[in-house]
Amino acid sequence: MTGVDLEKFRLRRFVDQLKAIGEVDTHDRPVALADISAIIEGSPRASLFKDAGPEHFEMVGAVGGSRRRHAAAFGTSDERNLAQEFGRRMANPQPIVEVPQADAPVQQVVVAGNDVDLAKLPFHLQHAYDGAPYLSAAIDYAVDPKTGRRNVGCRRLMLRSRNTMLSNLTQVSDLKRMFLECVERGEHLHLNFAVGSHPLDFLAACVRAPVDDEFVTVASLRGAPLPLARGVSNGLPVPADAELVIEGYFDKAGYTEIEGPYGEFLGYYGPAHVDPVFHVTAITMRKDVLHQTVLHGAVKIARTEHAHQCAILTEARIRQVLGAAGIDPVAVYAVPSASGLLHARVSVRAPGQGRAVIAALFAIPFLKHVYVLDAEVDIFADEEVEWAMANRFRADRDLVTATGQMAFPMDVTMGEDRTTTKAGFDLTGLLSRSGVEARTTHAPRIDGAPRYQTVEQALSARPMAFSELMASLGSKDGREIAIELDRLRGEGVLTRSNDGEWMLK
Numbered sequence: 001m002t003g004v005d006l007e008k009f010r011l012r013r014f015v016d017q018l019k020a021i022g023e024v025d026t027h028d029r030p031v032a033l034a035d036i037s038a039i040i041e042g043s044p045r046a047s048l049f050k051d052a053g054p055e056h057f058e059m060v061g062a063v064g065g066s067r068r069r070h071a072a073a074f075g076t077s078d079e080r081n082l083a084q085e086f087g088r089r090m091a092n093p094q095p096i097v098e099v100p101q102a103d104a105p106v107q108q109v110v111v112a113g114n115d116v117d118l119a120k121l122p123f124h125l126q127h128a129y130d131g132a133p134y135l136s137a138a139i140d141y142a143v144d145p146k147t148g149r150r151n152v153g154c155r156r157l158m159l160r161s162r163n164t165m166l167s168n169l170t171q172v173s174d175l176k177r178m179f180l181e182c183v184e185r186g187e188h189l190h191l192n193f194a195v196g197s198h199p200l201d202f203l204a205a206c207v208r209a210p211v212d213d214e215f216v217t218v219a220s221l222r223g224a225p226l227p228l229a230r231g232v233s234n235g236l237p238v239p240a241d242a243e244l245v246i247e248g249y250f251d252k253a254g255y256t257e258i259e260g261p262y263g264e265f266l267g268y269y270g271p272a273h274v275d276p277v278f279h280v281t282a283i284t285m286r287k288d289v290l291h292q293t294v295l296h297g298a299v300k301i302a303r304t305e306h307a308h309q310c311a312i313l314t315e316a317r318i319r320q321v322l323g324a325a326g327i328d329p330v331a332v333y334a335v336p337s338a339s340g341l342l343h344a345r346v347s348v349r350a351p352g353q354g355r356a357v358i359a360a361l362f363a364i365p366f367l368k369h370v371y372v373l374d375a376e377v378d379i380f381a382d383e384e385v386e387w388a389m390a391n392r393f394r395a396d397r398d399l400v401t402a403t404g405q406m407a408f409p410m411d412v413t414m415g416e417d418r419t420t421t422k423a424g425f426d427l428t429g430l431l432s433r434s435g436v437e438a439r440t441t442h443a444p445r446i447d448g449a450p451r452y453q454t455v456e457q458a459l460s461a462r463p464m465a466f467s468e469l470m471a472s473l474g475s476k477d478g479r480e481i482a483i484e485l486d487r488l489r490g491e492g493v494l495t496r497s498n499d500g501e502w503m504l505k
């Protein structure tokens with residue numbers, strides 16, 4: 001009726017797309033909920049469980065746990081330029097469309113009031129020292145009761161009872177501010193969690209730009225209108241095409257109970273702290289609901305969805321900051337194994353830009369280590385960057401540090417004053433060698449049309465490296481050229497330059 005495709009951004013549809021490109025491990029055998037996280041972390045692909053827990057849940061994990069899968073979410077194969085695609089979509093706001101309950105797939109099944117039983121959902125223990133089983137794939141959709149501003153975020157949910165959960169509202173966030181204002185007014189904060197969402201919705205939930213309407217951010221990143229229905233118990237917005245929705249409210253009693261510890265996205269545990277209780281008033285879902293979990297803390301952080309969401313957002317920020325400084329980078333990469341937040345690699349065209357890039361990027365909060373490389377290094381390839389660190393970096397010359405910098409609150413190396421030291425690695429410095437010794441080694445590329453008939457003709461033009469000789473003569477072999485060079489040597493007309501080029505006397 002609304003003309004909006006309610007299947008296009010459905011999680012199940014996205015999983016089908018991932019299957020088609022070989023990005024999903026499907027587990028048909030029964031899997032205990034306690035084993036889910038280890039299986040997900042054990043694979044570089046997404047994991048689809050057809051028979052999870054005693055209820056035989058169908059459940060998927062790590063759908064956004066790689067750059068390739070995020071590229072698929074954007075509908076592109078260009079994995080390297082996702083920040084540009086993100087920027088393009090953010091600049092093209094999309095509308096919100098209201099969908100009646102009868103048309104909202106997420107409200108096909110309704111469980112409300114006393115029938116609510118959270119223990120029938122696949123909360124699972126995700127990390128060895130978590131405080132309880134969690135549901136990690138929840139996106140909160142809230143409307144500020146005071147201002148009407150619409151807010152979206154991602155929040156973990158800890159199972160507390162059959163109809164209550166705990167969430168973590170300790171870090172600075174819009175939702176925390178809204179909740180504190182409600183508590184001050186003596187009001188509950190009503191809102192709804194979507195569980196089972198497209199990776200672009202998660203990315204939108206993590207955008208922290210000061211926008212008036214974060215529901216529009218979800219629509220914009222989708223590049224399509226966002227269909228919203230009204231919650232069955234509170235009339236508040238829910239994404240009509242989600243897999244499942246949990247409706248309810250954060251208790252006006254405020255911060256009353258211990259939540260956590262929980263395995264955090266830097267790879268250490270966040271501590272147990274006092275948080276609010278969330279009361280569930282209804283659960284709605286699709287008839288063929290696909291449950292979702294996200295991998296959050298892990299040894300292999302690059303397999304978590306958060307690492308890639310953060311990386312795209314950090315890269316967008318870096319491009320903004322460099323643009324303002326008049327620097328046009330060749331490539332920008334926020335390294336996922338450093339949570340997409342702490343390490344950035346930038347490659348530049350012009351020599352000598354290393355220090356300028358480092359100075360500019362030190363201004364980005366929490367970005368701790370900046371690596372600047374020449375354009376010839378592929379900054380997306382760890383082995384090339386390791387090579388560059390070994391061959392292009394001299395600590396006394398190329399290391400830039402800045403002390404007293406704001407540390408990310410979960411950084412386990414931060415000082416008592418909550419600061420850290422940033423480091424810039426300038427790998428663009430001058431080399432102590434020149435000529436052939438300053439050249440990086442590459443396999444030969446011999447192509448193009450021949451320009452000379454004989455070795456002698458070619459070398460009459462100029463001295464040449466052996467590969468240039470081959471290209472000039474159109475030879476894809478080279479052995480015959482070595483023999484011809486021997487003939488010229490015998491005639492006494494051949495010599496070598498200091499760099500080993502072949503030349504005529």
Ligand SMILES: Cc1cc2nc3c(=O)[nH]c(=O)nc-3n(C[C@H](O)[C@H](O)[C@H](O)COP(=O)(O)O)c2cc1C
Pocket residue numbers: 136137151152153154155156167168169170171172173174175176202205206207208214294296306309
């Ligand atoms: C999987 C996942 C779980 C998250 N859990 C929490 C959480 O429990 N508490 C929190 O404050 N932030 C959490 N975050 C980060 C917030 O979602 C993020 O900072 C968001 O931008 C906050 O939105 P808001 O400021 O609009 O409320 C989580 C992010 C992800 C991707």
